[in-house]
Amino acid sequence: MSEVRTAPRGFEGLIKRERYPHTWCPGCGIGLIFNNIIRVLSEKGLDYSNTAAISGIGCSGRMAGYMNMDSVHTPHGRALPVAEAIKLVNPDLNVIVASGDGDLASIGGNHLLHTSRRNPDITVFCVNNETYGLTGGQLAPTTPKGVRTITSLNGALHNPLSMQKIVTGNAQYFYARSTVYHLDHMRECMHAALEWPGFAFVEVISDCIELHGRRLGFKTPHEMIATYGEKYVLAPAGRTELAPNELGIMTKA
Amino acid sequence: MQRLVQGNEATFQGAVRAGASFYSGYPISPSSEIMAEAAKYSASHPEFRFIQTEDEIAAAMSVLGASLAGAKAFTATSGPGFSLMQESLGMGYMSEIPCVFVDVQRVGPSTGMPTLIAQGDLLQVQHGSHGDYYSIAFYPNSVAECYTLVGTAFNVAEEARQPVILLSDAHVGHLYELVDLEALATGVEVLPRALAPLGGHTRHFTGLISDDNGVPRTSDYQVYRRWLAKVKERSAAVAAKHPLYEYRPNPRSATLLISFGIISRTVLPLTEQYGYFRPIRMLPVLAEELREVAKDYRNLVVVEANDGQYASLVEQALKRDVARVPVLGGKVSPAEIADRLAEVIGQA
Known part of the structure; x- marks a missing residue:
């Protein structure tokens, strides 16, 4: 039998391709975020030799395990204290966190308050799909008021948590918001976050089509993702706070 | 030279002698002196990393992260904090992370009697986190033993690749006795790290059951049974070397x-x-x-x-x-x- 040769798919050194197929549903925004994190890491020269990836629990929490580097998949909500300790022990190692909104801002909310305050030099990529996808589409603290989930049948009763306000409540901060519709902007935010000498938090609005979007009436992931293009606009220069429908990078050194 | 040393202080000094270079913690009676010692020591020894975390959950998780990053790491707490640390202990057992947890016991349950002595955490040490695992715990009854046993705990943690518990109590922790720490130090054996530090590899440390390559295998009973048999045997064999x-x-x-x-x-x-x-x-x-x-x-x-x-x-x-x-x-x-x-x- 002759040897089968395949064309390179890209980022061979940064993805544990042997673990594919991955766990995410077709159409899930995590794929776009994962792909672009990998692309940005590659452009920055970050790989297994100088970087470790930390995740929590949830669909987004599976990202670290597919990265071809030392990675830690912590219990639910605990990525930040683990990442901060790793950075403290080995300041030469680049430490990135990739996880979801429920993990980082709900069960891990106390750690978000305090790790961001202590300002270690780590970069956090937060997938915000406004729901708990892995467990079936429950209400998350990021679910907008009025949105129906399987645990908020008449619509979410409360206003959503602002991760922006938690992070930018500190004396120094890096906070960026982008979406899976705005891929160039997403990468720009990720690049800037990795360059930031301190705690950098990138929130990426993303779709969970199968366990959230379809219940909201979206027929396809494309339809759901396209709404981000309609809803979100780039913040005008000089802003110190992003409005709920704005994308941008907020920093204070 | 002999001097008056407190049990909690001896526990901290013994840990340093055993090679500990990381402490994270949250204040709680009657263990707080251990954290104060760690803070004091780190102020003059920057290679010793110290972090006061927002709660005991973060303290315990930091210990796991620090151990993976290359430091011999420990924390100390008492009942209420030890309850919060059960989640981290579970990951420590599942992901096979060497580390030491000190529990200076007080009266429980709940907030109980914060400054008074009890020994009621024993069964929690054995089975406090969910699922099957095999605890190893030591319990000193003197200041000198606080110093030496914490060293044993660190060595056993490396050998057995698991968290090891050093039990103490409000009175042992606050006991002052005349001891010669320098003399005790000469008898301490210090084992090297069992794990290569994070960076330069492609390992995956997860709380999920996973195979030898770190790939999660959450539907394969054979992988689970093999893993449990392995850690059970290793834990028992290492513990058997220390029938103290x-x-x-x-x-x-x-x-x-x-x-x-x-x-x-x-x-x-x-x-x-x-x-x-x-x-x-x-x-x-x-x-x-x-x-x-x-x-x-x-x-x-x-x-x-x-x-x-x-x-x-x-x-x-x-x-x-x-x-x-x-x-x-x-x-x-x-x-x-x-x-x-x-x-x-x-x-x-």
């Missing part, structure tokens, strides 16, 4: 007192009348050693500051009735213990 106890036979007595931690100091005067066995390795239970010693006695009595936790473990191990003298609510009275002892022996 103190035994003072009393051929004139038909009764063996079993006691540990500060309560073992309280019952010492009673060794005139009774045999005395002090387990130092609390978990796994010293089944063979106890069986050997216990065969010379008709009555076994565990005197402990809880309602019979170790007694139940001894009963299980020896398949013999064990009488209980509970020392409850932080009141430790030799006279009360002697009276209660006479009563239970009279009933036997």
Whole structure:
């Protein structure tokens, strides 16, 4: 039998391709975020030799395990204290966190308050799909008021948590918001976050089509993702706070 | 040189001697002096990393992260904090991360009696996190032993690749005794790290059951069974190297007192009348050693500051009735213990 040769798919050194197929549903925004994190890491020269990836629990929490580097998949909500300790022990190692909104801002909310305050030099990529996808589409603290989930049948009763306000409540901060519709902007935010000498938090609005979007009436992931293009606009220069429908990078050194 | 040293201080100094270079913690009585020592030490030794976290969950998780990053790492707490740390301990067992947790016990449950002595966390040490795992725990009863046993705990953690618990209690932790730490230090063996630090590899450390390559295998019972058998065997083999106890036979007595931690100091005067066995390795239970010693006695009595936790473990191990003298609510009275002892022996 002759040897089968395949064309390179890209980022061979940064993805544990042997673990594919991955766990995410077709159409899930995590794929776009994962792909672009990998692309940005590659452009920055970050790989297994100088970087470790930390995740929590949830669909987004599976990202670290597919990265071809030392990675830690912590219990639910605990990525930040683990990442901060790793950075403290080995300041030469680049430490990135990739996880979801429920993990980082709900069960891990106390750690978000305090790790961001202590300002270690780590970069956090937060997938915000406004729901708990892995467990079936429950209400998350990021679910907008009025949105129906399987645990908020008449619509979410409360206003959503602002991760922006938690992070930018500190004396120094890096906070960026982008979406899976705005891929160039997403990468720009990720690049800037990795360059930031301190705690950098990138929130990426993303779709969970199968366990959230379809219940909201979206027929396809494309339809759901396209709404981000309609809803979100780039913040005008000089802003110190992003409005709920704005994308941008907020920093204070 | 001899000087007055507190139990909690000795625990910290012993950890440093054992190679610890990371401490994270959250203040809680009666363990707080260990964290204060860590803060003080790190101020003049920047290679020793210290972080005061927002809660005990973060403290315990930081210990795991620090250990993975290359530091011998530990934390200290008391009951309420130890409850919050069970999640991290579970990951420590599942992901096979060497580290040391010190539990300076106080009266529980819940906030209980924060400054008073108890020994009621024993079964939590054994089974406090969910699922099956194999705890190893040591329990000093003197300041000198705080210093040496924490070193044993660090070595066992590396060898067994798991969290190891150093039990203490409000009185052992706050006890001041004349000790010569420098002299004790010369006898301490320090094992190297079992794990290469993070960076330069492609390993995956996960709380999920995973195969030898770190790939999660959450639907394969064979992978789970193989993993559990492996850690069970390794844990038991390492623990077996440290069958630590103190035994003072009393051929004139038909009764063996079993006691540990500060309560073992309280019952010492009673060794005139009774045999005395002090387990130092609390978990796994010293089944063979106890069986050997216990065969010379008709009555076994565990005197402990809880309602019979170790007694139940001894009963299980020896398949013999064990009488209980509970020392409850932080009141430790030799006279009360002697009276209660006479009563239970009279009933036997």
